[in-house]
Amino acid sequence: MCMSQKRFPEDFLWGGATAANQVEGAYNEGGKGLSIFDMVQFVPKEERGNDIEMDVKSKEELEALLAGKEGDNFPKRRGIDFYHRYQEDIALFAEMGFKTFRMSISWPRIFPNGDESQPNEEGLAFYDKVFDELLKYGIEPLVTLSHYEIPLNLVQKYNGWADRSLVDLFVNYAETVFTRYKDKVKYWLTFNEINISVFSPYIGSGILIDEVENKEQAVYQALHHQFIASARAVKACHEIIPNAKIGCMLARMEVYPETCNPDDVLVALDEDQKNLFFTDVQVRGYYPSFMLSYFEEKNIKLNMLPGDEEILLNHTVDFLSFSYYMSMVATANDKEKELGNFFTGVKNPYLKASDWGWQIDPKGLRITLKKMYDRYQVPLFIVENGLGAYDKMEEDGMINDDYRIDYLKAHIEQMGEAIKEGVDLIGYTSWGCIDLISAGTSEMSKRYGFIYVDQDDYGNGTLARKKKKSFNWYKNVIATNGEEL
Ligand code: BGP
Secondary structure (H helix, E strand, O other): OOOOOOOOOOOOEEEEEOOHHHHOOOOOOOOOOOEHHHHOOOOOHHHHOOOOOOOOOOHHHHHHHHOOOOOOOOHHHHOOOHHHHHHHHHHHHHHHOOOEEEEEOOHHHHOOOOOOOOOOHHHHHHHHHHHHHHHHOOOEEEEEEEOOOOEHHHHHHHOHHHOOHHHHHHHHHHHHHHHHOOOOOOEEEEEOOHHHHHOOHHHHHOOOHHHOOOHHHHHHHHHHHHHHHHHHHHHHHHHHOOOOEEEEEEEEOOEEEOOOOHHHHHHHHHHHHHHHHHHHHHHHOOOOHHHHHHHHHOOOOOOOOOOHHHHHHHOOOOEEEEEEOOOEEEOOOOOOOEEOOOOEEOOOOOOOEOOOOOEOOHHHHHHHHHHHHHHHOOOEEEEEOOOOEOOOOOOOOOOOOHHHHHHHHHHHHHHHHHHHOOOOEEEEEEEOOEOOOOOOOOOOOOEOOOEEEOOOOOOOOOOOEEEOHHHHHHHHHHHOOOOOO
């Protein structure tokens, strides 16, 4: 226990985070259509090595998956059965004292094919029940509109966001849920980790990349459509729910130069700019000049319509949210690179890494908070942070996840320091507050939760929930508003 000067504001939003595709399951119940993640299979580490491959790349591959020819272990289809167990799970969140719960709406639960004229009432009713349950305990829902949950039909029909038609379809979906939940949800996010598309065009933008000629052109064009859709969703949110706040979401990691050699510093700066490009557009409201130069150099020609620039400029987000798990090291040397979910870099000799090689860096979070606040001067919200680890149940049934407590404690400590140093941080939702299916590897055994879920990588298990040691620890963190860690 460590007591220190008060750091966190009284109304700080403590909580946990999930995504529909990683928890709900019930992939073909309640009228839900297939989503892109329903097509991603689990491949054991022994077979895939260190490569993380989430993308379906061609029509042919997609058809084979649809026909079930390549095995049938699709963990994201089963999730952890939150669809049927949300009451039990939310009661546990309430017991920990959550002020907020980050979740996403599965777009194909509302519009099963993405392009119907009328929404699916059963899907809408499900989220009504979830929001009511949260509000019953005074937990504020924080809702992501699109967390890798693009309706599969939009991939088949349009090649995802590569086609501008998705803008209107998404805005219609956003308006539908804003209107339906306007009295229940005050905090919204548009696209989860919008920058993932560059590394994973299928997951980020629903693009079957082998079907396009100029890949980079297609990805940045899709992103332009997503920026427009996001800005129009911001506009609609402000009109429909005047007291709501809507933010963007970025996968953020600090990038350090390997040495003080200016060549390394330049490479690191370059990487960092490419990351900040996404928030530049969504927070500042325009494309940064370094990116326009990059497009020119690569002969990427974005098709922008008249009015696009105004939409981006006039409908910027209210706050900036991001995930933070690790930092990276960039080098001008062509060395062997380590792997994160989608960034590469070299090893940092000063840091330890998780079992998945993610370099643990609490001070990097403070650096990022300071940098982001300096650059944008809007409220910040950490909507994902945590340690993916193998947990072991002891003979007495306890899960002593001290390593997780250490990780979270060190990060929260640095958040407190950043707040003391003037950063406007409004909340923190720890990722995977209940064990869920990994986004990157589809493993169940990569666990982040305060709550254990009895299920293995192959779907065996009772799905029973059990509190880990970190459960009571986090409960106390919230009860003391971050003063006792
Ligand atoms: C982010 C995603 C989450 C989440 C997290 C951890 O990229 O927004 O959905 O899963 O990373 O990644 P992983 O599940 O690969 O450990």
